[in-house]
Amino acid sequence: MASGDHAFDVRAVDKAGNTGPVSKLTFKVITISPPTAASGPNPVDGAKDVRPGQNLNLSWRASNDPDGGSVKYRVSLGVGDQVSLNLVEGCKDVSASTCLVPASQLSTGKIHYWRVTAIDDEGEETDGRVWSFVPCHDWDRSEDVSCDGAVDLLDLVAIGLHWGKTDLPWWVRADVNQDGLVDSFDLALVEQRRKP
Ligand SMILES: [Ca+2]
Numbered sequence: 001m002a003s004g005d006h007a008f009d010v011r012a013v014d015k016a017g018n019t020g021p022v023s024k025l026t027f028k029v030i031t032i033s034p035p036t037a038a039s040g041p042n043p044v045d046g047a048k049d050v051r052p053g054q055n056l057n058l059s060w061r062a063s064n065d066p067d068g069g070s071v072k073y074r075v076s077l078g079v080g081d082q083v084s085l086n087l088v089e090g091c092k093d094v095s096a097s098t099c100l101v102p103a104s105q106l107s108t109g110k111i112h113y114w115r116v117t118a119i120d121d122e123g124e125e126t127d128g129r130v131w132s133f134v135p136c137h138d139w140d141r142s143e144d145v146s147c148d149g150a151v152d153l154l155d156l157v158a159i160g161l162h163w164g165k166t167d168l169p170w171w172v173r174a175d176v177n178q179d180g181l182v183d184s185f186d187l188a189l190v191e192q193r194r195k196p
C-alpha cells in the first residue's frame with residue numbers, strides 16, 4: 001500500500017438486510033525505510049599500515065536515512081580468525097561517523113574485523129560490510145613477522161606458531177620468503193636480521 005492518507009467507507013448490514021449509516025474511515029500509511037549502509041571506511045578495508053600501540057580513530061562515510069531522520073551508529077570489532085564482533089565501548093549510539101578504539105583493544109600483527117551498524121530514528125538498523133585492518137609497525141619489513149618494529153626472538157616464536165603451514169591467510173607473515181610454506185628458510189631469514 002502506498003504511503004499517505006487512505007480512506008474507505010464502512011456500512012453495517014444486519015441479518016434482515018437493513019443498512020446503517022455510512023461511516024468514513026481514514027488511516028495513514030507511513031513507509032519506514034532503514035538507513036543506507038555505512039561506506040568509505042578509514043582505515044581502508046584490508047589496510048596493513050595501521051600504527052600499532054596507539055588509539056585508533058575509525059571513521060566512515062555517513063549513512064542516509066531515506067525518511068529524512070537522523071542516523072546513529074554502533075561499531076563492533078573482533079580480533080583474529082573467525083571471531084565474533086563485539087561492541088566497542090564508547091562506540092554505541094554515536095552520532096558522528098567516527099569512533100575511537102583504545103590501543104588496549106588492538107593487537108599488533110593480528111587481523112581486526114569491524115562493522116558499522118547504522119540506526120535511524122525509528123530504530124531500523126542496517127549492518128555495513130565487515131572491514132578489516134592489521135596494525136603493523138612496518139609491513140614491508142618482512143622479517144618483522146610480529147609487526148612490532150623489531151626483528152627479534154618474538155619473530156622466531158611467531159614463525160614457530162605457524163610451523164609447516166601452507167595455507168596461511170594474507171595477513172599472517174610467518175611465511176617470510178613468501179614461498180607458500182613456513183619452514184626453516186623463513187627462520188633463517190629472521191635469524192640473519194635478528195638482534196639478540
Ligand atoms: Ca618483531
Ligand SMILES: [Ca+2]
Pocket residue numbers: 174175176177178179180181182183185186
Ligand atoms: Ca617460507
